[in-house]
Amino acid sequence: xxxxxxEFYNYLEGKKFMGTRCKACGKVYLPPRPICxxxxxxxxxxxxxxxxxxxxxxxxxxxxxxxxxxxGHDRKNPYxxxxxxxxxxxxxxxxxxxxxxxxxxxxxVGSLVKVEFLKKDEGEKKRYWLGFKVEG
Amino acid sequence: MPxxxxxxxxxxxxxxxxxxxGVFPDKTTRDLFVEAFQDLKQSVDKGFDPKxxxxxxxxxxxxxxxxxxxxxxxxxxxxxxxIPKPAxxxxxxxxxxxxxxxxxxxxxxxxxxxxxxxxxxxxMSNLPTEKVTxxxxxAGDVLYETNCGLTFPGLYATMAKAHMERYGTKAEHxxxxxxxxxxxxxxxxxxxxxxxxxxIMRSKQEKARKEGKPVPQWEDEMSFMKDDLGNxxxxxxxxxxxxxxxxxxxxxxxxxxxxxxxxxTYHPVYIIGTGQGSDHSLPEREELTSxxxxxxxxxxxxxxxxxxxxxxxxxxVHDCFTIAEIMAIEDLGFFPAGEGPKAIDEGLTGxxxxxxxxxxxxxxxxxxxxxxxxxxxVVEIFHQLRGEAGLRQIPGxxxxxxxxxxxxxxxGVVHIYERRD
Numbered sequence: 001x002x003x004x005x006x007e008f009y010n011y012l013e014g015k016k017f018m019g020t021r022c023k024a025c026g027k028v029y030l031p032p033r034p035i036c037x038x039x040x041x042x043x044x045x046x047x048x049x050x051x052x053x054x055x056x057x058x059x060x061x062x063x064x065x066x067x068x069x070x071x072g073h074d075r076k077n078p079y080x081x082x083x084x085x086x087x088x089x090x091x092x093x094x095x096x097x098x099x100x101x102x103x104x105x106x107x108x109v110g111s112l113v114k115v116e117f118l119k120k121d122e123g124e125k126k127r128y129w130l131g132f133k134v135e136g
Numbered sequence: 137m138p139x140x141x142x143x144x145x146x147x148x149x150x151x152x153x154x155x156x157x158g159v160f161p162d163k164t165t166r167d168l169f170v171e172a173f174q175d176l177k178q179s180v181d182k183g184f185d186p187k188x189x190x191x192x193x194x195x196x197x198x199x200x201x202x203x204x205x206x207x208x209x210x211x212x213x214x215x216x217x218x219i220p221k222p223a224x225x226x227x228x229x230x231x232x233x234x235x236x237x238x239x240x241x242x243x244x245x246x247x248x249x250x251x252x253x254x255x256x257x258x259x260m261s262n263l264p265t266e267k268v269t270x271x272x273x274x275a276g277d278v279l280y281e282t283n284c285g286l287t288f289p290g291l292y293a294t295m296a297k298a299h300m301e302r303y304g305t306k307a308e309h310x311x312x313x314x315x316x317x318x319x320x321x322x323x324x325x326x327x328x329x330x331x332x333x334x335x336i337m338r339s340k341q342e343k344a345r346k347e348g349k350p351v352p353q354w355e356d357e358m359s360f361m362k363d364d365l366g367n368x369x370x371x372x373x374x375x376x377x378x379x380x381x382x383x384x385x386x387x388x389x390x391x392x393x394x395x396x397x398x399x400x401t402y403h404p405v406y407i408i409g410t411g412q413g414s415d416h417s418l419p420e421r422e423e424l425t426s427x428x429x430x431x432x433x434x435x436x437x438x439x440x441x442x443x444x445x446x447x448x449x450x451x452x453v454h455d456c457f458t459i460a461e462i463m464a465i466e467d468l469g470f471f472p473a474g475e476g477p478k479a480i481d482e483g484l485t486g487x488x489x490x491x492x493x494x495x496x497x498x499x500x501x502x503x504x505x506x507x508x509x510x511x512x513x514v515v516e517i518f519h520q521l522r523g524e525a526g527l528r529q530i531p532g533x534x535x536x537x538x539x540x541x542x543x544x545x546x547x548g549v550v551h552i553y554e555r556r557d
Contacts, residue, residue, distance in 0.1 A: 057294045058294060059294050059371045059374075060371070061287055061370075062369050064269070065282070075368065075369075078372070081290055093284050118284075129284045130284055
């Protein structure tokens with residue numbers, strides 16, 4: 001099985017949150033990389049990530065790209081996106097759920113989050129992306 | 137310590153040109169580029185023959201998405217009479233222009249060419265805002281950065297929030313950057329917003345009056361900036377006037393070997409330092425409140441030039457968003473990390489201050505035609521160092537700097553300039 005982005009998204013389709021790990025130096029990568037960019041080993045393996053992490057920073061977006069507009073987001077219905085530091089080390093961007101994007105002042109950096117698998121449409125327009133839900 | 141890198145020979149700028157920046161429904165990239173080229177011809181004191189140009193390096197982000205036109209460089213070269221010479225397009229998103237300059241510089245320093253035309257051009261206003269947002273998102277890492285719905289303002293907003301969280305930066309600091317740059321832009325006839333925030337307030341009130349609508353009242357520029365109607369949120373904490381506009385425009389530079397510079401002008405501007413760096417996509421970075429690619433580029437440029445941040449007398453920095461200017465003045469070493477907001481409060485980066493930044497109005501007020509922006513910055517520095525910047529002239533400046541960022545800092549390029557008489 002290749003260590004490709006296509007494979008990463010295939011896993012997401014099956015609700016599996018996967019990264020790659022370098023067997024030589026142990027570094028975990030998300031995005032999943034096909035070679036280790038620290039020690040340049042090619043000995044990589046897929047590892048399932050816990051999906052748990054902390055919110056490092058965020059924004060609440062009022063003017064979104066086409067796919068978010070199609071989902072009904074606009075100035076009156078903003079959505080939240082952020083950057084999450086995962087328990088295993090890597091950092092990743094995702095949509096932040098379980099918060100009120102109309103009240104950004106109340107969203108706390110450092111909140112514990114858990115991965116959610118988000119999807120829109122079928123066929124050629126099919127799209128998967130990462131979400132993280134603020135816990136508690 | 138490794139020895140600082142040096143250019144193979146000296147390179148100087150002897151002329152610059154710029155189209156008006158703005159929204160021009162009837163103009164394409166090539167029309168804008170011709171306008172910039174005609175302006176450049178006027179700027180070469182002793183005159184020059186366009187036939188002497190040996191190669192063209194053209195910065196352009198995505199005429200592909202904006203106009204459905206790829207392979208832009210040979211078309212630009214053709215429109216300014218440069219067939220059959222080599223013409224190469226440089227695409228590093230918003231740093232395309234600055235890196236086109238660097239490629240032209242390297243080509244001359246290598247000895248391959250003596251006279252090079254560097255340009256930048258972008259026509260953005262053909263598409264509706266939603267499609268422009270999509271095209272800009274393509275400059276991000278589409279698989280792992282923008283796929284979740286993060287827009288460009290959104291990505292910079294996450295950096296703004298991180299800066300606020302770490303250093304106590306306030307939305308007011310961002311607003312003050314916008315107010316300053318619009319005051320400068322008001323003095324720049326080629327700026328898209330040739331207006332201060334106060335001018336914009338008055339024009340909105342005038343419009344409401346004419347349309348018979350209730351006339352909005354704002355006490356001062358800051359109360360306008362804080363008003364959800366005057367200045368709506370785009371990606372919290374960033375508002376409309378924290379974001380550079382959608383702009384059509386072009387700019388170009390005549391770059392020549394140092395030894396022939398005085399054949400073209402009495403006052404060449406020498407490029408004494410160049411640096412360029414790269415970085416991972418934003419989510420992967422350890423540091424979310426500064427740009428590593430820029431710190432790397434600045435280090436290279438300062439070392440080559442043999443000058444430090446304190447020697448820079450005027451700078452044009454990449455304020456695609458107001459937070460980007462605060463990070464820029466910290467990353468360039470003008471102020472310590474976290475102290476950019478204090479410098480803004482104290483007016484240190486204003487035209488009258490000790491460290492004038494973006495006297496042109498910056499990307500914020502002058503406009504941000506992506507591939508042209510990095511070249512437009514050089515146009516301002518050339519005029520400032522030669523004392524030709526009119527009402528916005530900073531008196532007596534001899535050493536200047538440009539700071540041009542690609543995407544969220546995935547690439548960065550810094551150049552340092554000196555006027556020698």
